[in-house]
Amino acid sequence: MASLRSFLRSGKNAVSVVLRREFSETSPAAVQVNVRDALNQAMDEELERDERVFLLGEEVAQYDGAYKVSRGLWKKYGDKRIIDTPITEMGFAGIAVGAAFAGLRPICEFMTWNFSMQAIDQVINSAAKTYYMSAGFQTVPIVFRGPNGSSAGVAAQHSQCFAAWYGHCPGLKVVSPWNSEDARGLLKAAIRDDNPVVFLENEMMYGVPFELSEEMMHKDFVIPIGKAKVERQGTHITLVSHSRCVGFCLDAAAVLAKEGVECEVVNLRTIRPLDVDTIEASVMKTGNLVTVEGGWPQYGVGAEICARIMEGPAFNYLDAPAVRVTGVDIPMPYAKILEDHSVPQIKDIIFSVKKVLNM
Amino acid sequence: CRHEAASVVVSSRSYADFTPEATFDIKKVDLHRLEEGPPLTSTLTREDGLKYYRTMQTIRRMELKADQLYKQKIIRGFCHLYDGQEACAVGIEGGITLSDHLITAYRAHGYTLTRGGTVREIMAELTGRREGIAKGKGGSMHMYTKNFYGGNGIVGAQVPLGAGVALACKYLGTDQLCVSLYGDGAANQGQIFETYNMASLWKLPIIFICENNQYGMGTSVERASASTEYYKRGDFIPGLRVDGMDVLCVREATKFAADHCRSGKGPILMELQTYRYHGHSMSDPGVSYRTREEIQEVRSKSDPISMLKDRMLSNNMASVEELKEIDIEVRKEIEDAAQFATTDPEPPLDDLCSHIYANEKSFEVRGATPWTKLTSHS
Numbered sequence: 001m002a003s004l005r006s007f008l009r010s011g012k013n014a015v016s017v018v019l020r021r022e023f024s025e026t027s028p029a030a031v032q033v034n035v036r037d038a039l040n041q042a043m044d045e046e047l048e049r050d051e052r053v054f055l056l057g058e059e060v061a062q063y064d065g066a067y068k069v070s071r072g073l074w075k076k077y078g079d080k081r082i083i084d085t086p087i088t089e090m091g092f093a094g095i096a097v098g099a100a101f102a103g104l105r106p107i108c109e110f111m112t113w114n115f116s117m118q119a120i121d122q123v124i125n126s127a128a129k130t131y132y133m134s135a136g137f138q139t140v141p142i143v144f145r146g147p148n149g150s151s152a153g154v155a156a157q158h159s160q161c162f163a164a165w166y167g168h169c170p171g172l173k174v175v176s177p178w179n180s181e182d183a184r185g186l187l188k189a190a191i192r193d194d195n196p197v198v199f200l201e202n203e204m205m206y207g208v209p210f211e212l213s214e215e216m217m218h219k220d221f222v223i224p225i226g227k228a229k230v231e232r233q234g235t236h237i238t239l240v241s242h243s244r245c246v247g248f249c250l251d252a253a254a255v256l257a258k259e260g261v262e263c264e265v266v267n268l269r270t271i272r273p274l275d276v277d278t279i280e281a282s283v284m285k286t287g288n289l290v291t292v293e294g295g296w297p298q299y300g301v302g303a304e305i306c307a308r309i310m311e312g313p314a315f316n317y318l319d320a321p322a323v324r325v326t327g328v329d330i331p332m333p334y335a336k337i338l339e340d341h342s343v344p345q346i347k348d349i350i351f352s353v354k355k356v357l358n359m
Numbered sequence: 360c361r362h363e364a365a366s367v368v369v370s371s372r373s374y375a376d377f378t379p380e381a382t383f384d385i386k387k388v389d390l391h392r393l394e395e396g397p398p399l400t401s402t403l404t405r406e407d408g409l410k411y412y413r414t415m416q417t418i419r420r421m422e423l424k425a426d427q428l429y430k431q432k433i434i435r436g437f438c439h440l441y442d443g444q445e446a447c448a449v450g451i452e453g454g455i456t457l458s459d460h461l462i463t464a465y466r467a468h469g470y471t472l473t474r475g476g477t478v479r480e481i482m483a484e485l486t487g488r489r490e491g492i493a494k495g496k497g498g499s500m501h502m503y504t505k506n507f508y509g510g511n512g513i514v515g516a517q518v519p520l521g522a523g524v525a526l527a528c529k530y531l532g533t534d535q536l537c538v539s540l541y542g543d544g545a546a547n548q549g550q551i552f553e554t555y556n557m558a559s560l561w562k563l564p565i566i567f568i569c570e571n572n573q574y575g576m577g578t579s580v581e582r583a584s585a586s587t588e589y590y591k592r593g594d595f596i597p598g599l600r601v602d603g604m605d606v607l608c609v610r611e612a613t614k615f616a617a618d619h620c621r622s623g624k625g626p627i628l629m630e631l632q633t634y635r636y637h638g639h640s641m642s643d644p645g646v647s648y649r650t651r652e653e654i655q656e657v658r659s660k661s662d663p664i665s666m667l668k669d670r671m672l673s674n675n676m677a678s679v680e681e682l683k684e685i686d687i688e689v690r691k692e693i694e695d696a697a698q699f700a701t702t703d704p705e706p707p708l709d710d711l712c713s714h715i716y717a718n719e720k721s722f723e724v725r726g727a728t729p730w731t732k733l734t735s736h737s
Binding site for chain 2: 054088094106141
């Protein structure tokens with residue numbers, strides 16, 4: 001189950017405070033909100049804003065969500081809008097897509113993205129391709145969401161990253177938030193989007209608090225899908241990442257800064273459509289690239305980024321070949337020591353940066 | 360012999376001479392978990408009879424024309440024809456309204472028509488032209504119109520989709536329902552049983568309809584299903600087994616099923632016993648797994664269009680000439696549509712990357728090479 005981590009990206013100690021929905025306009029500008037609560041509030045606000053929005057999935061209602069992401073929503077909105085399903089992913093994903101065909105705006109939760117494989121035909125063939133096949137007649141305004149990628153000690157069948165698989169398919173939008181700002185802004189954008197969105201959360205991030213500004217707490221705060229964010233400016237090398245690994249990149253950057261290496265850290269935020277322009281601009285500035293992801297290397301997100309850099313104007317600015325830091329190419333083992341060595345660690349990022357920079 | 364009535368008909372008659380409506384005995388329906396079923400008689404008006412006749416004949420001729428065009432290689436890829444099964448599509452539509460919803464699998468040309476598509480736009484879609492109902496982007500299996508969600512290529516996937524449409528009907532507080540069709544081959548799909556479960560739990564207004572044409576591709580029902588009583592396979596869902604070759608049977612059963620849904624009782628399941636004259640698709644001659652004699656027998660004894668025609672003629676509801684005239688009009692409509700479908704230009708290349716996302720400003724799509732930059736419009 002979710003382990004509560006209390007370390008904050010910027011290195012400060014902070015206590016995670018569960019944010020109350022109502023707060024006065026004159027309250028202090030920034031609040032601490034963890035990723036779970038950011039997702040919860042985003043859904044709550046969108047459910048309130050548009051009656052056609054509803055949530056379905058296993059344990060989302062009376063259990064408050066397997067990972068408590070939907071806590072309180074059933075109490076507030078009831079059976080009509082927060083629906084517990086039987087353990088039948090293919091069936092309920094299909095039902096969710098059909099509801100989207102007929103004018104509703106479903107949020108379909110997969111308890112983890114591993115279980116989406118049971119329903120992947122509905123995501124790809126029924127949702128992603130329909131607008132194209134119907135030549136623009138039939139829209140599919142659906143969000144599929146749930147935790148993706150590795151967790152802690154849940155072993156091989158529960159630890160796969162699906163960014164590359166879903167990112168492969170035209171017709172889908174695929175987003176992968178890192179922090180609370182991402183979670184809030186991207187989920188609101190996804191729910192308001194008229195297209196099928198695959199929303200890849202990360203269980204290990206749920207309990208991590210981040211500062212949210214007053215502007216970010218506004219009920220219409222959305223982050224555009226398809227735009228990456230430069231989380232840290234740098235001059236020597238570009239680190240491109242998504243989800244939890246963004247935090248590792250920032251940690252590596254902090255260590256490297258002490259040795260005089262300034263890393264530019266790009267948070268993809270969206271896997272598809274990929275913001276190549278932001279990556280290219282960064283590489284053209286720094287001349288070096290390392291991609292960092294939790295998923296497997298072969299045919300992965302990093303592979304795509306490197307291919308695009310090769311094919312575009314940024315190639316001529318590279319001082320060294322671009323490389324990828326990825327999960328190890330194995331099913332996820334259980335024992336802690338093995339699991340720790342199956343995912344990219346901060347030292348792997350530092351090592352790769354130094355190799356690329358020939359340090 | 361059914362031709363006797365026709366030979367007695369006088370050549371010119373005024374319409375006032377015709378019987379405005381007649382009541383027919385229809386086959387009793389087998390019931391599962393139901394105390395009562397649809398009525399044993401059906402009253403047909405002359406107007407409805409002519410409408411059903413015309414529509415079934417249109418489907419028949421359209422499918423036969425598609426066969427021709429396919430053999431001329433003007434239609435390509437998959438083409439699953441519906442001739443023989445016309446009474447199902449037409450009878451179902453007779454029991455619901457266009458504000459209800461319907462979804463089916465890939466044998467969908469007949470439904471595209473009954474749900475409001477025109478022969479012209481259906482044929483132009485089959486030939487992959489720009490005036491096709493899906494602008495040439497979808498083809499045979501992916502045609503859509505208002506309240507008709509295709510045309511679906513993946514066997515069984517349309518059934519949960521239909522339940523989702525039904526959920527929306529209930530959620531939005533309408534009294535609309537969704538008819539969700541599947542074949543005897545799809546009937547064993549796990550996702551259909553998942554859908555039976557959720558539809559029942561949540562009392563969704565869905566009519567499950569199994570079009571049992573005896574063969575899933577080349578596999579007969581006995582070889583595919585441990586239980587071929589498809590109307591009982593919904594277990595806790597009430598079911599009816601209906602003669603799918605009789606448009607009146609199908610209509611009465613559909614009305615009965617629709618009443619059941621609209622009264623809030625939840626899902627109901629209908630098995631329509633029907634038959635397809637063609638093979639599974641145009642690449643299947645359809646005789647390696649069944650006999651020509653069997654096909655011929657169904658054609659001569661149970662053809663849905665002949666059955667309706669005989670009923671109307673022998674009850675003085677129409678004249679031979681009148682029906683012949685409808686045949687001629689239908690033939691012309693099909694010819695014109697086929698002519699259009701073979702001369703309409705193919706979609707413009709500009710359209711290649713369009714319709715990826717809805718309500719989005721235009722964006723660049725990668726082509727076959729890194730230098731090929733294409734544009735996608737919503």
